[in-house]
Amino acid sequence: MSTETLIEPPLQDADALIADMGGRARAAAKIMATAPTAKKAEGLRAAAAQLRGQADAILDANARDMTAGEANGLTSAMLDRLRLDAGRLGGIADAVEAIAALPDPVGAEVDRAERPNGLVLRRVRVPLGVIGIIYESRPNVTADAAALGLMSGNAVILRGGSEAVRSNRAIHAALAAGLSEAGLPAEAVQLVPTQDRAAVGALLRAQGLVDIIIPRGGKGLVARVQDEARVPVLAHLDGICHTYIDAAADPDTAVALAVNAKMRRTGICGATETILIDRAYAAPRAIVDALVAAGCEVRGDTDIAALSPHVTPASATDWDCEYLDAIVSIAAVDGVAGALAHIDAHSSRHTDAIVTEDAAAADRFLAEVDSAIVMHNASTQFADGGEFGLGAEIGIATGRLHARGPVALEGLTTYKWLVHGTGQTRP
Amino acid sequence: MSTETLIEPPLQDADALIADMGGRARAAAKIMATAPTAKKAEGLRAAAAQLRGQADAILDANARDMTAGEANGLTSAMLDRLRLDAGRLGGIADAVEAIAALPDPVGAEVDRAERPNGLVLRRVRVPLGVIGIIYESRPNVTADAAALGLMSGNAVILRGGSEAVRSNRAIHAALAAGLSEAGLPAEAVQLVPTQDRAAVGALLRAQGLVDIIIPRGGKGLVARVQDEARVPVLAHLDGICHTYIDAAADPDTAVALAVNAKMRRTGICGATETILIDRAYAAPRAIVDALVAAGCEVRGDTDIAALSPHVTPASATDWDCEYLDAIVSIAAVDGVAGALAHIDAHSSRHTDAIVTEDAAAADRFLAEVDSAIVMHNASTQFADGGEFGLGAEIGIATGRLHARGPVALEGLTTYKWLVHGTGQTRP
Numbered sequence: 001m002s003t004e005t006l007i008e009p010p011l012q013d014a015d016a017l018i019a020d021m022g023g024r025a026r027a028a029a030k031i032m033a034t035a036p037t038a039k040k041a042e043g044l045r046a047a048a049a050q051l052r053g054q055a056d057a058i059l060d061a062n063a064r065d066m067t068a069g070e071a072n073g074l075t076s077a078m079l080d081r082l083r084l085d086a087g088r089l090g091g092i093a094d095a096v097e098a099i100a101a102l103p104d105p106v107g108a109e110v111d112r113a114e115r116p117n118g119l120v121l122r123r124v125r126v127p128l129g130v131i132g133i134i135y136e137s138r139p140n141v142t143a144d145a146a147a148l149g150l151m152s153g154n155a156v157i158l159r160g161g162s163e164a165v166r167s168n169r170a171i172h173a174a175l176a177a178g179l180s181e182a183g184l185p186a187e188a189v190q191l192v193p194t195q196d197r198a199a200v201g202a203l204l205r206a207q208g209l210v211d212i213i214i215p216r217g218g219k220g221l222v223a224r225v226q227d228e229a230r231v232p233v234l235a236h237l238d239g240i241c242h243t244y245i246d247a248a249a250d251p252d253t254a255v256a257l258a259v260n261a262k263m264r265r266t267g268i269c270g271a272t273e274t275i276l277i278d279r280a281y282a283a284p285r286a287i288v289d290a291l292v293a294a295g296c297e298v299r300g301d302t303d304i305a306a307l308s309p310h311v312t313p314a315s316a317t318d319w320d321c322e323y324l325d326a327i328v329s330i331a332a333v334d335g336v337a338g339a340l341a342h343i344d345a346h347s348s349r350h351t352d353a354i355v356t357e358d359a360a361a362a363d364r365f366l367a368e369v370d371s372a373i374v375m376h377n378a379s380t381q382f383a384d385g386g387e388f389g390l391g392a393e394i395g396i397a398t399g400r401l402h403a404r405g406p407v408a409l410e411g412l413t414t415y416k417w418l419v420h421g422t423g424q425t426r427p
Numbered sequence: 428m429s430t431e432t433l434i435e436p437p438l439q440d441a442d443a444l445i446a447d448m449g450g451r452a453r454a455a456a457k458i459m460a461t462a463p464t465a466k467k468a469e470g471l472r473a474a475a476a477q478l479r480g481q482a483d484a485i486l487d488a489n490a491r492d493m494t495a496g497e498a499n500g501l502t503s504a505m506l507d508r509l510r511l512d513a514g515r516l517g518g519i520a521d522a523v524e525a526i527a528a529l530p531d532p533v534g535a536e537v538d539r540a541e542r543p544n545g546l547v548l549r550r551v552r553v554p555l556g557v558i559g560i561i562y563e564s565r566p567n568v569t570a571d572a573a574a575l576g577l578m579s580g581n582a583v584i585l586r587g588g589s590e591a592v593r594s595n596r597a598i599h600a601a602l603a604a605g606l607s608e609a610g611l612p613a614e615a616v617q618l619v620p621t622q623d624r625a626a627v628g629a630l631l632r633a634q635g636l637v638d639i640i641i642p643r644g645g646k647g648l649v650a651r652v653q654d655e656a657r658v659p660v661l662a663h664l665d666g667i668c669h670t671y672i673d674a675a676a677d678p679d680t681a682v683a684l685a686v687n688a689k690m691r692r693t694g695i696c697g698a699t700e701t702i703l704i705d706r707a708y709a710a711p712r713a714i715v716d717a718l719v720a721a722g723c724e725v726r727g728d729t730d731i732a733a734l735s736p737h738v739t740p741a742s743a744t745d746w747d748c749e750y751l752d753a754i755v756s757i758a759a760v761d762g763v764a765g766a767l768a769h770i771d772a773h774s775s776r777h778t779d780a781i782v783t784e785d786a787a788a789a790d791r792f793l794a795e796v797d798s799a800i801v802m803h804n805a806s807t808q809f810a811d812g813g814e815f816g817l818g819a820e821i822g823i824a825t826g827r828l829h830a831r832g833p834v835a836l837e838g839l840t841t842y843k844w845l846v847h848g849t850g851q852t853r854p
Binding site for chain 1: 797
């Protein structure tokens, strides 16, 4: 296999390219919007079968991406994210089948009311329309973001990273073939055919053509998308999550939750980055020791640093830092009010937790913390669509509008009002 | 009373002004977010009492706006929108009290689930945060938009039109005094203190400070806001609403709905602008005649023009025109499919209706029309928050995200996830 060069014709007009794709996506979205659940599920199962049937072509394309990536000096972490093998590809097909089995939100009645004049009003869920997904090197996103978008009755326009371009094209071809086989429009899933970044800019500006943009990837990508987009964006930039240990916390629970919330997996957005300990809590040292014993670097304020020689002093920037690593910052605070003030100043409003046996303290914390997810006596690592029973997730949103927290099928829908009359005129 | 000049210091830094107001609004929003329903209602009732108690000052301020407006050559329609009298001001106070009596969406449980590991997940409604309201010459908007925003637990930043500046300041002072009297933060309702348009630009760009912008006014205002805003906007630009008369329509119902939908009030966004008549419908002439008899100018395509000498030929632009007047365009179409194609091409996705006794035709129309409101055998003039039982409305949204159709208290909230655990760690 040679390290081929990827030849692309120069992009003449990014807006025209996206307008054309968007128009075709809109037409496909109209068909997807009223496709029965069974038909959408059939399309996804056919897509999964195509992923399995075209495994050789997909793995070959991925091998060429890997060769190019090595030649281009990708880090081993990036190469690992890029790499597919038979097992990983089987997992991707399994995930598509699992999404096909999820309950369909489309058509569900949100509420219903009858007016004194006899009009019956119903709000029912309908798809958002056309979803743009912009992602980086993981080729599995091509399949699972597409599957979530399609199962919720939308059309999707995918724009993956240049490192994975051959893999993404091969996976996309399998998905499109599956949809066609099931009698659904292949154009409900389109892949931007160029790696020219001007196409991303055009997608971000495509108001009226694209209903929502979902960026999947690192902070640089999300920040660029949030900054440039005129189309609404569903995403989170940071996951600066807090676990607050209240004076009334059970000591064993406190240690277990602190260690799990920080250390179970340090690289996920729901990992706790800062632990707040009530000055009135009896056993702060045990928390520090358990974290140190688990291999965590502890950076503390003056009170915390005094507890153990293993604590290094935290600097001012530590309180706004998403380490995504085995590092934690710990601050002493004065009760729930102190925790609320710290969280208000430093949280990225993703997930924050309180550990306490005091119901009143928990109620106040849950009521006043203004984050997408607020937890009592649970690990912030549960912040995940699968753990929330949504079956999957397309991401976690920290914005305030439309959808907050883990977003899966329902978050990819909106509603319309249906009014059933018998000839009523308005007086 | 003299026609005074309104002296304003020049605006040095619009972004700094809005940042300062936004920061104070955010602090007030935190208090409003957890204020009990009874306290918010008390604040609004006190505000209504202040509006009544300060009637002389408000009516005097309004008289000065009227004098200035006459001197500046405002049209009689604009002067009528601007004018307050004791009756109108009483109506404004009544509306604030009515909003105080509405059910509070904040804290309502959207859904609840228990996971196999014992975690209990609840989604509960919380306020959006800080709402910016940009409006034109009607001073009543100052009170009713503020009341809706406050009752749903938000802080509001108001920016009214320059013609109404004195009236708005007087009404705002009454509202702020009412909040203070009830022990709520007066800064939960702020009025932009300058008419410099740079302040509007700063408000539209105030991401992170303002959570949503709601423009209330004519198409020029809404278009400018939608074009410039980086903050999400809830609004509708056009109300190009359709009533489709199916072959299976009851003729009396068809005439009654066509006339009511078009002519009850021609200036509202839910007024029908285009009537589509199935070529297979038996009595199209009666619809045309009834509209003509009601004083409506009828512009028709070739088929419709052949029905009556009172029909003038429609031009291509008529199908995309929001007349807001006693003018209607009528097109003949081939059944539901023809109506769907016309609506897809020309509807502003506000409200569209079908008139038919054929349940299958109605079902198809309701399923396939992609508008915020879709009606069967009812007048499009019912498109209104009050008529929908919402108690009021801050506007009607034709965007697809967050809230669609009439928006009242619930549309000014979002949700957060509350997770109740007993020490669960994630495996």
